[in-house]
Amino acid sequence: MTKMAGLRPEHFIWEMRGRVALIRLNRPERKNPLTFQSYAELRDCFRALAGATDVDVVVFASNGGNFSSGGDVHDIIGPLVGSPMAVLLAFTRMTGDLVKAMLSCGKPIIAAVDGVAVGAGAILAMAADMRLASPEAKCAFLFTRVGLAGCDMGACAMLPRIIGQGRAAELLYTGRVMTAAEGERWGFWNALHGAESLEAEALALAEQLAAGPVFAHAVTKTQLLQEWDMGLLAAIEAEAQAQAICMQTKDFERAYRAFGARQKPEFPGD
Known part of the structure; x- marks a missing residue:
């Protein structure tokens, strides 16, 4: 178990707002591209969050009017051209490890996307549990535009489950921009908010989740991930076991007593 309040990352901005x-990425002058270093540091951060005792929810926000322009052309793509297979595979596995860490961190993640979220930036939004965007948000899985396959960092597994196979196939084959209106209609964005209120709306949702029950939220996140690989009968049994565990918490007992007293329950998370 660790505390994250004192985290001082070198390659992204970290703030604590209560729990x-x-x-947010910190290269707004270039629309917040990712580098080898920021990939690795974000991966390590989300891995550490799995044991964090002072963080209940994460908001991955935009900076300077943009979310992320993806892998930096000069800092990543250029050096990778002509690299041996071992180097290339180490890099692609590292980027995938960031998504794995986000999925496995045990904390709900809310993406607040303004401006561009393209390439790996679109993947970061996709890997969040919930996604809010501004009407100006432009999301593109543009890997085919640089001669790569659309199957990057889990996109071929995750995107069809969010927006449907046909829509995902079109975006992954063409690399075209998904407009904010399309994304909301298809279920990629949970809601659209004006750019001036986007981050506040994301924080308000995060604070609602942080009010608990945080242990049960962690179980929900775990089941959302693990049940992707389960058949229906196995999933029903897994949920029976997970819910029985939650019924042993004091949060469950407090909710029952608050209901009887006609009070709003409080959820310290134990």
Whole structure:
């Protein structure tokens, strides 16, 4: 178990708002591209969040009017051209490890996307549990535009489950921009908010989740991930076991007593 309040990352911005962690990339002059270093540091951060005792929810926000322009052309793509297979595979596995860490961190993640979220930036939004966007948000899985396959960092597994196979196939084959209106209609964005209120709306949702029951939220996140690989009968049994565990918490007992007293329950998370 660790505390994250004192985290001082070198390659992204980290803030604490109560028990909500706010993350944003820190190269707004270039629309916040990712580098080898920021990939690795974000991966390590989300891995550490799995054991964090002072963070209940994460907001991955935009900076300077943009979320992320993806892998930096000069800092990543250029050096990878002509690299041996071992180097290339180490890099692609590292980027995938960031998504794995986000999925496995045990904390709900809310993406607040303004401006561009393209390439790996679109993947970061996709890997969040919930996604809010501004009407100006432009999301593109543009890997085919640089001669790569659309199957990057889990996109071929995750995107069809969010927006449907046909829509995902079109975006992954063409690399075209998904407009904010399309994304909301298809269920990629949970809601659209004006750019001036986007981050506040994301933080308000995060604070609602941080009010608990946080242990049960962690179980929900775990089941959302693990049940992707389960058949229906196995999933029903897994949920029976997970719910029985939650019924042993004091949060469950408090909720029952608050209901009887006609009070709003409080959820310290034990």
